[in-house]
Amino acid sequence: MSPTPRPSSPLSAANPPLFSLLSTDHRTIGRLYLGLALFAVTVGTLLSLVMRIHLLWPAWAFPLYGPILPEDYLALVTLHGTLMLFFVLTTAPQAGFGNLILPAQIGSRHMAFPRLNAASFWITALALLVLLASPFVPGGSAISGWTAYPPLSAVASAGPGQAMGMDLWLTSIAFFAVASTISSVNILVTIARMRCEGMTWNRLPLTVWAWFTAALLSIIAFSVLLAALLLLFCDRHSGTNFFLPAGDLVNGMLHQSGDGSPLLWLHLFWFFGHPEVYIAILPGMGLTSMVLANFSHRRVFGYRLMIGTTLLIGLLGIFLWGHHMFVAGLNPFASTAFSITTIAIALPASAKVLSWIATIWRARPQCTSAMLFSLGFVSLFITGGLTGPILAQPILDEYLHNTFFVVAHFHLIMAMAGVFGLFSATYYWFPLLSATARHRGCLLSERLGRWHFWLTLVGAYATFLPMHLTGLAGEPRHYAQLTGIPNAAGRMLASTLPLNLHITGSAILLACAQLLFLANLVLSLRRRTPAPSNPWHATTLEWHPALHPFASHDASERITVFRAPCDYRMSDSGETFFLTQWNYEATPDVKPE
Amino acid sequence: MLSAPSASVLLPLLPPDASAHGPALDHQLLLCLWIILALASLAHILIFLGLILRRSGSPRDPWAIEYLPLGALALLFTALAIHSEHLWADSRYTGASLEAMQIEVTGMQFAWYFRYPGLDATFGSTRPQLASAPEGNPIGIDPADPHSTDDFVTSELVLPAGHEIDLTLRAQDVIHGFSVPELRLKQNAIPGETIHIHFTATKPGTYAILCTQLCGMGHYRMNANLRVLPDDEFENWIEAKEKAAHR
Numbered sequence: 105m106s107p108t109p110r111p112s113s114p115l116s117a118a119n120p121p122l123f124s125l126l127s128t129d130h131r132t133i134g135r136l137y138l139g140l141a142l143f144a145v146t147v148g149t150l151l152s153l154v155m156r157i158h159l160l161w162p163a164w165a166f167p168l169y170g171p172i173l174p175e176d177y178l179a180l181v182t183l184h185g186t187l188m189l190f191f192v193l194t195t196a197p198q199a200g201f202g203n204l205i206l207p208a209q210i211g212s213r214h215m216a217f218p219r220l221n222a223a224s225f226w227i228t229a230l231a232l233l234v235l236l237a238s239p240f241v242p243g244g245s246a247i248s249g250w251t252a253y254p255p256l257s258a259v260a261s262a263g264p265g266q267a268m269g270m271d272l273w274l275t276s277i278a279f280f281a282v283a284s285t286i287s288s289v290n291i292l293v294t295i296a297r298m299r300c301e302g303m304t305w306n307r308l309p310l311t312v313w314a315w316f317t318a319a320l321l322s323i324i325a326f327s328v329l330l331a332a333l334l335l336l337f338c339d340r341h342s343g344t345n346f347f348l349p350a351g352d353l354v355n356g357m358l359h360q361s362g363d364g365s366p367l368l369w370l371h372l373f374w375f376f377g378h379p380e381v382y383i384a385i386l387p388g389m390g391l392t393s394m395v396l397a398n399f400s401h402r403r404v405f406g407y408r409l410m411i412g413t414t415l416l417i418g419l420l421g422i423f424l425w426g427h428h429m430f431v432a433g434l435n436p437f438a439s440t441a442f443s444i445t446t447i448a449i450a451l452p453a454s455a456k457v458l459s460w461i462a463t464i465w466r467a468r469p470q471c472t473s474a475m476l477f478s479l480g481f482v483s484l485f486i487t488g489g490l491t492g493p494i495l496a497q498p499i500l501d502e503y504l505h506n507t508f509f510v511v512a513h514f515h516l517i518m519a520m521a522g523v524f525g526l527f528s529a530t531y532y533w534f535p536l537l538s539a540t541a542r543h544r545g546c547l548l549s550e551r552l553g554r555w556h557f558w559l560t561l562v563g564a565y566a567t568f569l570p571m572h573l574t575g576l577a578g579e580p581r582h583y584a585q586l587t588g589i590p591n592a593a594g595r596m597l598a599s600t601l602p603l604n605l606h607i608t609g610s611a612i613l614l615a616c617a618q619l620l621f622l623a624n625l626v627l628s629l630r631r632r633t634p635a636p637s638n639p640w641h642a643t644t645l646e647w648h649p650a651l652h653p654f655a656s657h658d659a660s661e662r663i664t665v666f667r668a669p670c671d672y673r674m675s676d677s678g679e680t681f682f683l684t685q686w687n688y689e690a691t692p693d694v695k696p697e
Numbered sequence: 698m699l700s701a702p703s704a705s706v707l708l709p710l711l712p713p714d715a716s717a718h719g720p721a722l723d724h725q726l727l728l729c730l731w732i733i734l735a736l737a738s739l740a741h742i743l744i745f746l747g748l749i750l751r752r753s754g755s756p757r758d759p760w761a762i763e764y765l766p767l768g769a770l771a772l773l774f775t776a777l778a779i780h781s782e783h784l785w786a787d788s789r790y791t792g793a794s795l796e797a798m799q800i801e802v803t804g805m806q807f808a809w810y811f812r813y814p815g816l817d818a819t820f821g822s823t824r825p826q827l828a829s830a831p832e833g834n835p836i837g838i839d840p841a842d843p844h845s846t847d848d849f850v851t852s853e854l855v856l857p858a859g860h861e862i863d864l865t866l867r868a869q870d871v872i873h874g875f876s877v878p879e880l881r882l883k884q885n886a887i888p889g890e891t892i893h894i895h896f897t898a899t900k901p902g903t904y905a906i907l908c909t910q911l912c913g914m915g916h917y918r919m920n921a922n923l924r925v926l927p928d929d930e931f932e933n934w935i936e937a938k939e940k941a942a943h944r
Contacts, residue, residue: 247914253911262870348888351824351825354806358826367887431885432872444782454770465747466752467747468752483741490737494726499781500729502881502883503883505883507909580874580908583917584916589917592922593906
């Protein structure tokens, strides 16, 4: 397919700065998204530490705040989940690294719609602002979790935070849904129309396939979420009854009319919510495939199969939302159907794991920080993913639903694997992330990177593996405290305290390990040792000299692709060389010092 | 398939089981845990070996690497799923037997109430307008309905061991999660809907009833006791309650 010629937008000047607030330059927007996600992940992590400390010492008064009340705890849960799911795991891999890397990987110099792109970032920023304003309104933040089940979320009298706090939550997520939809349209059109000469669909890097699939899922999922949010808003303010039945009596307020059902919200929300977790994790899967191949100096094993499984995971991902509802009042026959689709997705996921293992099998790869984090991604994906087929069984969900077993499952596979993907991307692409038209960009310190990796891996497992055990022992989610609870429940919850103490300690270690990452960012940016133009001997186009941000004066050079990515070979005499997608000739593969 | 004794090494991870359907559920759960433990270990050993062994040419045979293991995994997951869906069908596809004892559970912020139908074995109607915990009528029983007169409401669930129970779940305000870990039971109660679950408690004892669906600020303290009594003790208990209600 031929490239679509396009005059560069007047605002994306030839010398875009690292940060510029009004820029329509895709790299600048990508950096802004990553900055926003870094801020959100910092706040979200601190909130989770407050939760973990409060869970064990509920009477302890926090300096400058005082004691945390049960409703404060639920507000923390809600903010933590909303920040992490939407503003970190959706924005950073898809919009952040997508903007920064995707155009170059397909041989394009910009995204299809630069102004829409900037608009989607600013709407996302507005969404974050609205969410972060919610703790400061009367009643505080919403307390109904990131899933916002009605009637708790539909009726203002259901609890503190369910009045204006809930309205702000709905507004924030509605803005976010609009922004994500726009951003996904941009990504899809860019991939479909802006590929350079020779970049056939088969030659697309797996990262691009992952962004493509995640963008397709985003459009389907976020449009349904937006509709659901509007319906809920109408129930709250316009007297409609989509989610409210007549006779609902909340805190003395009787709902007089209507025959709505809260279950409708569960269907709509999870129709969004389940694809959402694939939106969060697919880019990490794509990147892991490419990074493992890059540092193993091999092709990705079963490249076409990898493309197929990416699309299949996306397709199946739409059909298994009901597994969140096995004990929520779903028809038991429907539970069986959703259980089967859910177990089925284990197969394309397993195919990916087998390909990853085959790609690194006896490859003696270079264990750079980026490679380590991708290996960590594989490990966490396996450990977190294997509990999926357990939770996919309705009869086992009857015991495990809403216990910490589920918390362990999704934190390992979505949160930790997702974050390891982001770290791998940061270490791998840092030269491009930090490059400007005047500076070549720098590498992060590998020494600090290795320390960061090992401490994070140990911290992640030490925090989330024991949660399986407290879940098996019966600890439910969303409990503000485990002590001082009457009846037989008190004894059961108190029995999990020793393990919970360990989990809180590990969570603090895990959070502290991230200081190494922040230090690495600051030190490397200050030192600014120029990175080589293709430091990892990569084969994909983002390292093309003419597409490098440093070389934007080369904007007229025609980009042509000759082959599929990850072409590493050995000559008869034993010399290794690699063939970049853009060079007809091979480059000798001498290990960089 | 793994035999029961080896699976039971992991049994202390779970609270003791006091229901008729629980042992089969536990067995399936522990079997799955063993299997994923084995698969996770195998995958990590392969990664580790793959990283440390001397470099060789890339593996080529997609049958040995992808399709055969995937086929094996597909068979394994199919077997687990078939067994698991049988257990689910036994527990949920059919209703309770006609002899099952009827009890109604109502969840509200932040308490569980249990209603027994009394001597006429029929629940009287309820109206939310009448609900008032301070007046002793938390679930809004309509006194005008003749079936209501012998209904009685408790704040703990008392059950006879060895009898099938048909629970009707209702929620007054928001969604609540009715959960009894020791009976391996969990089902949400939804405003506007009545949902039935049926089960048999086997071992007398006192167990925890929790709320497992986020329902508001008091969610963490929304619990009740379940007392499973031997037959004769239960008869005494319910007779006393019915007498008191009739008066």
